[in-house]
Amino acid sequence: MFGAAESPVRPIRANDVAHVTGGRVVGVLGAGLAGYLIGTFPSADVAARVASRGEVDLREHGSGNPGGLNAARVLGKRWGAAVMAADIAKGAAASGVGRRLGGDTGSYLAGTASVAGHIWPVWNGFRGGKGVAAAAGSCLMNFPPYFPVDLAIAAGGARTSGSSERAIQVAAVTWTAAAVVWWRRCLPNGWGPRPTVALPLSTAATSVMVVVKFRAARLAAARDGVTPVS
Numbered sequence: 663m664f665g666a667a668e669s670p671v672r673p674i675r676a677n678d679v680a681h682v683t684g685g686r687v688v689g690v691l692g693a694g695l696a697g698y699l700i701g702t703f704p705s706a707d708v709a710a711r712v713a714s715r716g717e718v719d720l721r722e723h724g725s726g727n728p729g730g731l732n733a734a735r736v737l738g739k740r741w742g743a744a745v746m747a748a749d750i751a752k753g754a755a756a757s758g759v760g761r762r763l764g765g766d767t768g769s770y771l772a773g774t775a776s777v778a779g780h781i782w783p784v785w786n787g788f789r790g791g792k793g794v795a796a797a798a799g800s801c802l803m804n805f806p807p808y809f810p811v812d813l814a815i816a817a818g819g820a821r822t823s824g825s826s827e828r829a830i831q832v833a834a835v836t837w838t839a840a841a842v843v844w845w846r847r848c849l850p851n852g853w854g855p856r857p858t859v860a861l862p863l864s865t866a867a868t869s870v871m872v873v874v875k876f877r878a879a880r881l882a883a884a885r886d887g888v889t890p891v892s
Contacts, residue, residue: 697772701779753799773800834869
């Protein structure tokens, strides 16, 4: 009778649940937007401007692709490696930011959105790279156990078939299939987010974007008589 009076417990109301759910939705959407914007950072264009003092536009030289391999071909191997590293960092950074904003789902969405931003950057008339390195960065953060396997399959496929496009197609199928297995069996995902259905959805969406970009680049190269280089 002399103890402190217990505070009444307020029941959970529908508007409380709506507030929490709405906050999560906003966080996930913000993650997607942030991922896209990070992906649009023009790493290849910056490298070309610095290396050539503004005289070279990778969209007008070599294969016309603003990516690491074309940068290596036009600007030199060191610049190509720098562009690849920067593009991988974009995918990884986008996933990290997305996870902070929208949790596990935000991480997957932001990683996928970074690839979309890399391929179709709004600042450059939606003329970007092929998204391979950005996708690798997303895989590194969102599906770390598969990252070395993905690299090995892509490299092996390129050596066996002699076609980077065919190698990407093989890597896309195996990457998505592995993601489905990880999700269904809820396997350990290293430092990545929990393997929910968002994992295979993210890998499938990313794979489709990269494969479509490769096909479009091949058709454009055939039309213009240019050798396609990633």
